Amino acid sequence: MLPSASPTASPIRKYLRITEAAVYLNLSVAFLRKYKALRQGPKFSKLGDLIVYNVDDLDAWVKSNLVQFKAA
Numbered sequence: 001m002l003p004s005a006s007p008t009a010s011p012i013r014k015y016l017r018i019t020e021a022a023v024y025l026n027l028s029v030a031f032l033r034k035y036k037a038l039r040q041g042p043k044f045s046k047l048g049d050l051i052v053y054n055v056d057d058l059d060a061w062v063k064s065n066l067v068q069f070k071a072a
Contacts, residue, residue: 014055015045021053025062 013020021042022029035041036051042061044053 015052016055016058018051018053021058024055025058 016024018032019029022032025032032041036044042053043057044051
Protein backbone atom coordinates (compact mmCIF):
# COMPACT_ATOMS: atom_id res chain seq x y z
CA MET A 1 0.00 0.00 0.00
CA LEU A 2 1.27 3.47 -0.88
CA PRO A 3 1.55 6.05 1.89
CA SER A 4 -1.02 8.80 1.67
CA ALA A 5 0.14 12.32 1.00
CA SER A 6 0.07 14.64 3.94
CA PRO A 7 -2.47 17.47 3.77
CA THR A 8 0.36 20.01 4.11
CA ALA A 9 2.38 18.65 1.18
CA SER A 10 2.54 21.13 -1.67
CA PRO A 11 1.19 19.85 -4.98
CA ILE A 12 3.50 19.55 -7.96
CA ARG A 13 3.01 22.64 -10.10
CA LYS A 14 2.79 22.21 -13.85
CA TYR A 15 3.29 25.89 -14.72
CA LEU A 16 5.92 28.20 -13.27
CA ARG A 17 6.37 31.95 -13.45
CA ILE A 18 9.69 33.19 -14.81
CA THR A 19 11.26 33.59 -11.36
CA GLU A 20 10.20 30.08 -10.38
CA ALA A 21 11.41 28.67 -13.70
CA ALA A 22 14.80 30.33 -13.15
CA VAL A 23 15.08 28.69 -9.73
CA TYR A 24 13.96 25.33 -11.17
CA LEU A 25 16.68 25.51 -13.85
CA ASN A 26 19.27 27.12 -11.56
CA LEU A 27 19.56 30.05 -13.98
CA SER A 28 19.04 33.76 -13.57
CA VAL A 29 15.83 35.50 -14.57
CA ALA A 30 17.96 37.75 -16.81
CA PHE A 31 19.25 34.67 -18.65
CA LEU A 32 15.72 33.40 -19.31
CA ARG A 33 14.58 36.85 -20.46
CA LYS A 34 17.56 37.18 -22.79
CA TYR A 35 17.02 33.75 -24.32
CA LYS A 36 13.28 34.43 -24.62
CA ALA A 37 14.05 37.63 -26.56
CA LEU A 38 16.51 35.72 -28.78
CA ARG A 39 13.89 32.97 -29.25
CA GLN A 40 16.40 30.38 -28.05
CA GLY A 41 14.94 29.61 -24.64
CA PRO A 42 12.31 27.14 -23.50
CA LYS A 43 8.73 27.36 -24.76
CA PHE A 44 6.45 29.62 -22.75
CA SER A 45 2.86 30.78 -22.66
CA LYS A 46 1.76 34.37 -22.36
CA LEU A 47 -1.37 35.05 -20.35
CA GLY A 48 -1.88 38.77 -20.71
CA ASP A 49 1.32 40.20 -19.27
CA LEU A 50 2.13 37.01 -17.36
CA ILE A 51 4.74 34.60 -18.77
CA VAL A 52 4.49 30.98 -17.59
CA TYR A 53 6.63 27.96 -18.35
CA ASN A 54 5.38 24.37 -18.45
CA VAL A 55 7.69 22.17 -16.35
CA ASP A 56 7.71 19.50 -19.10
CA ASP A 57 8.86 22.14 -21.62
CA LEU A 58 11.65 23.24 -19.29
CA ASP A 59 12.84 19.64 -18.97
CA ALA A 60 12.61 19.13 -22.75
CA TRP A 61 14.63 22.31 -23.38
CA VAL A 62 17.40 21.11 -21.06
CA LYS A 63 17.44 17.73 -22.81
CA SER A 64 17.52 19.37 -26.25
CA ASN A 65 20.72 21.18 -25.24
CA LEU A 66 22.50 18.02 -24.14
CA VAL A 67 26.10 17.86 -25.35
CA GLN A 68 27.59 14.43 -25.93
CA PHE A 69 31.24 13.69 -26.52
CA LYS A 70 32.51 10.88 -28.69
CA ALA A 71 34.97 8.45 -27.17
CA ALA A 72 38.52 9.08 -28.34
